[in-house]
Amino acid sequence: MIAVPAGGEVELDLLLESVVEGVLVTGTASTTVEGECSRCLDPLSSDVQVGLTELYAYPDSATDETTEEDEVSRVHDDLIDLEPVVRDALVLALPQVPLCSPDCLGLCVDCGGRLADLGPDHGHETIDPRWAALQVRFDGNRDNPEEN
Template structure:
């Protein structure tokens, strides 16, 4: 994903738009969600020559797919991020350092490398704890039951203090049964 900006060099104010759909690169995701490799990444960008370099603005859109962090159901939704990045002109003889996130530089070939910028924006826009919907009840923490199928599902006596009382109650109940059986 390179954008040629040769014609912008030395022409502050010159600009052009860049609308295209590209293949999403690999690794645009976290453990649970991400943008699938080779899925459509829609770019609607504008490059503008400014004194210090080239200003890249616009949006990037893609389809996020993955799994709900609560119920593990598949999920998907469209994501659009705003892009605003200044690429500074590389001083003569200076090699652009593509790994520096703070300052991007126009490459020696007078192109912009879009991928690192888009990668940062898209990955940081992914939810840390993705859910299929805000009120997803998830799975029962004890048995994995899908809570959606029965919101009343629960296990008795989660609290150990109540568990102690419950076993006492059980004992008493069994005594009652024994009494009933003998009478």
């Protein structure tokens, strides 16, 4: 429902520090996300900024002995891969139910119109299915009530 558009840019403001166990990356990632309101389906756009802190462990460091393989990111051939960390942080920052406004009324369940545009007196007559057979019988004789 909401995501970074394909080809969208993510701006990184990072500090990389060499520490005993590896490279400590701290900073922020910011981008613009686009999607649609989960109630009224109107398009929406929002700026998102997340903080990042990640340790990339050197090969053969003490971290190898004290952590599982997938528990800590690793330095491979003097390179670090920021994509999974940035992606995960941004995904966790996105709302599970994006709304155009907190008081969005959504759509009418019967006609699909936006309730904000339809007004407070909007409604649809619904007949209980248990009474539908009686409605069919008596609707045909509305002009002549004595035949009922």
